[in-house]
Amino acid sequence: MVTALAACGGDGGAGSGSGNDDGKITLGFAQVGAESGWRTANTKSIQDSAKEAGIDLQFSDAQQKQENQIKAIRSYITQKVDVIAFSPVVESGWDTVLREAKDAKIPVILTDRAIDSPDKTLYKTFIGSDFVLEGKKAGEWLVAEYEGKTEPVNIVELQGSTGSAPANDRKAGFADVIKADPKFKVIASQTGEFTRAKGKEVMDAFLKAHKDIDVLYAHNDDMGLGAIEAIEGAGLKPGVDIKIITVDAVKDGMQALADGKINFIVECSPLLGPQLMELVKKVVAGETVPERVVTEETTFTQEQAKAALPNRQY
Numbered sequence: 001m002v003t004a005l006a007a008c009g010g011d012g013g014a015g016s017g018s019g020n021d022d023g024k025i026t027l028g029f030a031q032v033g034a035e036s037g038w039r040t041a042n043t044k045s046i047q048d049s050a051k052e053a054g055i056d057l058q059f060s061d062a063q064q065k066q067e068n069q070i071k072a073i074r075s076y077i078t079q080k081v082d083v084i085a086f087s088p089v090v091e092s093g094w095d096t097v098l099r100e101a102k103d104a105k106i107p108v109i110l111t112d113r114a115i116d117s118p119d120k121t122l123y124k125t126f127i128g129s130d131f132v133l134e135g136k137k138a139g140e141w142l143v144a145e146y147e148g149k150t151e152p153v154n155i156v157e158l159q160g161s162t163g164s165a166p167a168n169d170r171k172a173g174f175a176d177v178i179k180a181d182p183k184f185k186v187i188a189s190q191t192g193e194f195t196r197a198k199g200k201e202v203m204d205a206f207l208k209a210h211k212d213i214d215v216l217y218a219h220n221d222d223m224g225l226g227a228i229e230a231i232e233g234a235g236l237k238p239g240v241d242i243k244i245i246t247v248d249a250v251k252d253g254m255q256a257l258a259d260g261k262i263n264f265i266v267e268c269s270p271l272l273g274p275q276l277m278e279l280v281k282k283v284v285a286g287e288t289v290p291e292r293v294v295t296e297e298t299t300f301t302q303e304q305a306k307a308a309l310p311n312r313q314y
């Protein structure tokens, strides 16, 4: 589910236009990579909905590297695709390539992650989650969980990929909520690059360095799942000896939540494909599109995960 905010003008529509003789719209999509269950579901959503919408999709995987994404965008400009969409690996450093797309009159749509450029004319719209809100929801659960307790609560944090919007914003939203109570202390915070393997590796190191961890806040399910392996390997019970909060709510994360190994998950929906294809068609037709489309999301406790699991799509 997505909600549209603040409409902005539909100046110009598509650029030099249809590289396709069959009249189909060509969309060049530069994906972040395949780092997590969320990303796999997001890629599937984009590929399935492009097919459904009759849009010719040119797809590339940047393997979490900005330089690969910039190369892919440049190749879409050379190919004269109708629209370029991408999920930026990091927030900074996009102005030059996006100006090249603008000069070539190829409209750009940001999906999933924002960029920090002050020049809002470099893209038509941005569809994705409110990551600060996700971090706040994680913090609010923690505050409620420890309500009335006075002893210190030692938290370790597994951050997403360094410099990415979800890592920056989930950290900021969480910190903003817990700062009101000095008993919450983030005793270690490091990137786990949104992957299971790195989540395990960093949690192993956290466990060696700190004997008194009460809570793990992981910026996605995959890092949380890797950390669970590390916690079990250290002879501790995830969800009991160390409480765990994650973000995403992919099936594996939801299963761990239902099994009592995770305590709370903040949802981040990867199913952006259908809405993206609608936006692509509107941009090509020169119609007005909203400047921001925010994904609507919920949260899950262990009981709610048990109820939701049988119908979980991803």
Ligand code: AHR
Pocket (backbone or CB within 6 Å): 035, 036, 037, 038, 039, 112, 113, 166, 194, 219, 220, 221, 222, 247, 248, 268
């Ligand atoms: O940008 C969305 C984030 O990227 C997801 O929360 C994470 O799992 C993914 O890798």
